[in-house]
Amino acid sequence: MCGIAVILRVGDRPLPDPGVMGRMLAAIAHRGPDGTGSVTLDGRVMLGAVRLAVIDPHGGKQPVQGCPSARVTCVYNGELYDAADHRRTLSRAHAIADACDTTLLPHLYEEHGEAMVEEMRGMFAFALWDGARRRLLLARDRLGIKPLYYALTQDFLVAASEMKAIFASGLVAPQIDRDALDDLFSLSYPCPPRTMFRGIVELRPGHRMTVEEGRGPAAPVRWWRAPFRPRGEHVRGSVADVAHALREQLRDAVHTHLVADVPVAARVSGGIDSSAIAALAARDTGGALTTFSIVFDDPQYDERVHARAVARHLGAASREVLADVSAAERLPEMVRALEMPQPIPVAIGGLLLAERERAEGVPVVLTGEGADEIFGGYDVFRAARARRALAKPWGRPFRRFVYRAVERATRQPTGLADFLVASAPRDAAVTGAFHGLRPPWLDVWRMLDVEREPLLGVGGRRVRPIEEPPEGFGALVRDDVAELDPLDAELALELETRLPSWILVIGDRTAMAHGVEMRVPFLDHRVVELVASIPPGMKMRGMREKAILRGAVQGLLPKHIVARRKQPFMTPVRPWFFSARAPAFVHDDLSPRALSEAGLFAPEAVARLRSALDRSTPGSLEGIRLELVMMLVLGTQILHRLFVAGEAR
DSSP states (O other), X not given: OEEXXXXXXXXXXXXXXXXXXXXXXXXXXXXXXXOEEEEEETTTEEEEEEEOOOSSTTSOOXXXXXXXXXXXXXXXXXXXXXXXXXXXXXXXXSOOOSSOGGGHHHHHHHHHGGGGGGGOOEEEEEEEEETTTTEEEEEEOSSOOSOOEEEEOSXXXXXXXXXXXXXXXXXXXXXXXXXXXXXXXXXXXXXXXXOSBTTEEEOXXXXXXXXXXXXXXXXXXXXXXXXXXXXXXXXOSOHHHHHHHHHHHHHHHHHHHTOOSSOEEEEOOSSHHHHHHHHHHHHHTTTOOEEEEEEESSTTTOOHHHHHHHHHHHTOEEEEEEEXXXXXGGHHHHHXXXXXXXXXXXXXXXXXXXXXXXXXXXXXXXXXXXXXXXXXXXXXXXXXXXXXXXXXXXXXXXXXXXXXXXXXXXXXXXXXXXXXXXXXXXXXXXXXXXXXXXXXXHHHHHHTOSSHHHHHOGGGOOOOOTTSOOTTGGGXXXXXXXXXOHHHHHHHHHHHTHIIIIIHHHHHHHHHTTTOEEEOGGGOHHHHHHHHHSOHHHHEETTEETHHHXXXXXXXXXXXXXXXXXXXXXXXXXHHHSSTTOOHHHHHHTSHHHHHHHTSSOHHHHHHHHHHHHHSOTTSHHHHHHHHHXXXXXXXXXXXXXXXXXXXX
């Protein structure tokens, strides 16, 4: 596991001094504390990497080269879980330098060309220079587990695992993208491939891109897409048979994800996702497993009783990391790691866990990320199913009654039912605008519509309405969306947007901030492809989410864990950031002076929001909406301070 950096000459200026690459690698040294290396090739390209040694700690030095005559050189961030199979095949015709999976990539390219990515099972982002063709290949794994960003200037293409390395080159200046702000205050993240910074885009998951001398960058090419099937064409079989197939595929995924020459642990929250991965890992390792869990001093967020029950059931050595009000001080560290704000700073928990894991000598952890996105585990997917039923003529008269009953039964914020009923008449127009799909998170986006135009319309700029699609959104919706079951269509969108642009950003950045590799067996592409083929009625049975997963893990975990309803992982907002105990930087970053200097938000609008938050009832819908918006304002101000103002100084 590593961090990579690239400077490719595309104009007339010569490559910069090697010290520039050194600064880029220093900016992402946290991703690779065990080694660093760089090379300049053909007067055209600079490749660099920092390394976290997981496989063959004494080998695997980067950049790596293939057969000398082929002139292929590569830098790589990831894990290749079928490396042993490739090594056996490639060694028949290639001299493999060491046991590290990185060493295989140039040889895979020599055998398969750009199609090498289709042969790879794992998580990865890499840059490969073909010296014979004078061509650069950039590629990213199927689900976007590993990040890769790039910027194009008049003379250079600059790419890296994190945007801070691109800024460290001095070739690209950090500037907040106002369109990304519109996205942030709706989607909660920039609409991909956009990022929070103007001129920097991500290479999207399952895409590759080539840049040939004299031609400039070609358009990124998709090489993989989750194979959701049209209605009526899903895999056939009994629930028991499908559950068995799923369990076997998960068992195989966990087995491959345990490969390492360093200690591997598992994160356990007490929910079914992380617990299932830990249970399969414990069986594979004969019970020799350590688990890490985040716990809170506020019982509203704490799940320790469930995490302890899982660890006890597995016979695992458990470690608990406390998150209390002092964790609020870590918000700037979180923003710097993620390179974007969050409406709820859940990533602070990831930082705390990774810090403890690294301190205890554990550089690799398995997690349950991805299960909610492939099985439909979030409340929004159940709400979407209920909404479709209640939108029918027979259901409309009962809509308010049903919503209020659910609000009381599930302890949702008071006023949520009325909010949903009031916004429902606009759904038809929204579905048309969003290319035939009602985004499952639309109601959450609508919750962020508080003082939107006064807040973001600094200088009289037009602010994109919440219910207007962001530019480029249409490219994220599948062409065959009308042929899919509604749940599959929603999950397909989830895999293109929220999963790689928010969930996996949190996981990768917070873990790698402390030199820890996070592995996600649920996102092994063979698991994803199997789940995509399962009938939606097995994934969600009535309003029971993850029904087929619960069947697959029967007997692995305590019954109450298997049956447990999902508890979203959250962190306190008002007690940590908008109370008398708030860190000093909150006052400083939200001061009229700081707001005016950044020029991103209208100070008077922020003052009104802050005053309204202080007056609102904690836990009410109004209060929650104000908390979310104010956290995004605070996070964006910190982002500007750390990257834009800091760079100027």
